[in-house]
Amino acid sequence: MPIIDRYVLSRFLYNFFGSFAVLMVIFIFQTIWLFIDDLAGKDLDLIIIGKFLFYLTPSLLDKVLPLTVLLSSILTFGTFAENYEFAAMKASGISLQKAMRSIVVFVTILGIATFFLANNVIPVSEQKIFNMRKNIAKVKPAAVIVEGVFSDIEGADMNMKVSEKAGDNDQFLKDIIIHQKQNSLNTTVIKAKEGELISSEESDLISLVLKDGHYYEEVQPKSNKNKRKHPFARSEFETYIKNIDISELNNQDLEAESDITTDKMKNVVRLRKDIDSLRKNNINQVKAFSKNITSRMGAFLISDRDSLNKRKVETKTINDTVVVAKDVDLASLLPEWQKTQVLENAKNAVGNVLNSIRGKKEELGKRYEVYNRHILSLHKKFALAFSCIILFFVGAPLGAIIRKGGIGLPMVVAIVLFLAYYFLGVFAENYAKKGNMLPMIGAWFSTLIMFPFSIILTRRATADKGLMSIGNILDGFTRVFKKKKDDADNS
Incomplete structure (x- = not known):
């Protein structure tokens, strides 16, 4: 490996592992406050609490790793630009892409490792945390x-x-x-x-x-x-x-396993299998309920074109037969008491059908939400791996553009970008769970939003341009006002 690649990679790794340790501690303490009700007042020893935090750590990687890559890349390349090391590299014929070469290889390997963690380690940790929370709750009746x-x-x-x-x-x-x-x-x-x-x-x-x-x-x-x-x-x-x-x-075993599994506790193979089963089951539920409602209403299902043509002929024959009596009100032929009874029975029947439809709609909504959650979990495993690579190509050129090292401005910029990335992902996931957005798009939404920014920032940093070309914007406004003034003088 060339000396310049080793130097750039060593600086990046120093910032990466330092940022990772600090951010992991911050997120662990933040998560402790979320689970304080599960741990406080249960007479738990430090070993149990330590195991709880150990099992909790992998589930935090989906937040810590993208933020670590973003922050460490801004810190590394911001320091290079601030100390004019980039100027020395460019004077030696080393472009930004060549300077990032060794880190791109590392980030690619990190993305593959992240997918392995998301597919194999995080599901196990989620199940361990679920079982421990459930078993800890049984330690005291209160x-x-x-x-x-x-x-x-x-x-x-x-x-x-x-x-x-x-x-x-x-x-x-x-x-x-x-x-x-x-x-x-x-x-x-x-x-x-x-x-x-x-x-x-x-x-x-x-x-x-x-x-x-x-x-x-x-x-x-x-x-x-x-x-x-x-x-x-x-x-x-x-x-x-x-x-x-x-x-x-x-005598409760705090680490006893249960058969309960959610979408977060499954790997890619299990998720694909369960997605297919859930889809078929939901379709069968809809078909069975549709058949039940049509039979209760006295309607019929059209199975093919021949049966459709046959029913058209039967209907026409019936209409030709009863054409003389088509204006007769059948209810008027019944006694008043029986007429009231028939109408009341019809009203009750329709009301019962509507109640069944409302109840089934709510049930199917929950079923499809479970189905959407499985699709989300499947694609989030791949999106998490790619997010580390995309956020590097956002942070590295951004650090070169702002030309500021240390943990001041780079930390602020990294947190703002990560919050935008994180909340876009949360909103998209919530929409996707309710069926307002395709689950696949919901999982990839925040990564797809950051992808064009990575291309734009990399191109601007390569061309040694600023974050925003204020001069071009001012020149545009000047040309617009000058054109209006010339038009007014000519008139």
Whole structure:
């Protein structure tokens, strides 16, 4: 390798690994704040928290790597331009393309490695994080209880709903509803205005202290005659203590695997297979529902051209037969009470069909959103690899143009460009998930937006032009005003 290539590559790698370490630490701390509710107050040791952060690191690469490439390229070539090293290179006959040659090879290898990470490492880390979050939530019952919905309590054979949780460990509860199960049936309902979870490290029992509530229990009589009366018992209480065995929760394996997989947990081969299966399944769902609705409405499906011609002949024959009675109101032939009944039945039938269509539309919307998410995840793996290469060709010429090294202006420019790249990708993905944009375009949108900028900036940097030619813009305005003045003088 020539000396100039080694020099340029070494400077770039120095900035690359330094930027990568700093950005990774920043994103890890930012992500910790997002997951603080999953980790805080669970009595987790440092090993578990360390594993959680270790599994979390690969999932951050889709943000860290593009920003690292962009920032390090601006820093490297900005420093070269600021120290007039580019001027020395050009005086020696070394163009910008030759100066970037060794880094282009490195960035290409980095793009291939990024695709490998996105296809093999990130899906595994996503599944590890999903399982650990789910299992950590089972460490304490207070973590399982979600405000506003019924939550199953493992080992207690009951589900509970609270309107609000408070306290350092969410131990104080308000507006509690408990459904106690017996033989898989909810036979007991307990309601209380307030409650508190009390536990100790030495015991496998946790006490749920309920205050100011009611107790309802469905009595199961032995004789069939008494069962028809549906007897139940009701009582009021000021304080009611319910002990819950949490030995199963304390023995919870925080790294236990589950069979649940999402689009982010799959590689390219699995995604392609599932995309094909989801597409066929969605088509079958639409066909089956269409057939069901047409049969309920008394309509018919046209299968081919012969059946279509046959139905046209049958319809014409029927019209010729009943042409005399075509103006007769059939409803007027019925008695008033029967007419009202027929119209009401027809109204109910149409209403039921419309409700079925609305429900099916919502269901199909969710199905197609899952389908779109799989397509997005498939193309994002390739788009992430290409984004590293594209952003290098944005950052390197931009650094040469602005001619500023250090971490001041280059850092600001890199962050602004990355935010534009990132938010364009987020908006495009959200549109694509809802079907407002093709999922493939949604995955590639931000990269395609940056691609023409990389070409324009590289050409301007090669020609040793500035970021914006202000002189040409001013000359254009001057010519326009001069032409207007000449036209006014001539008139």
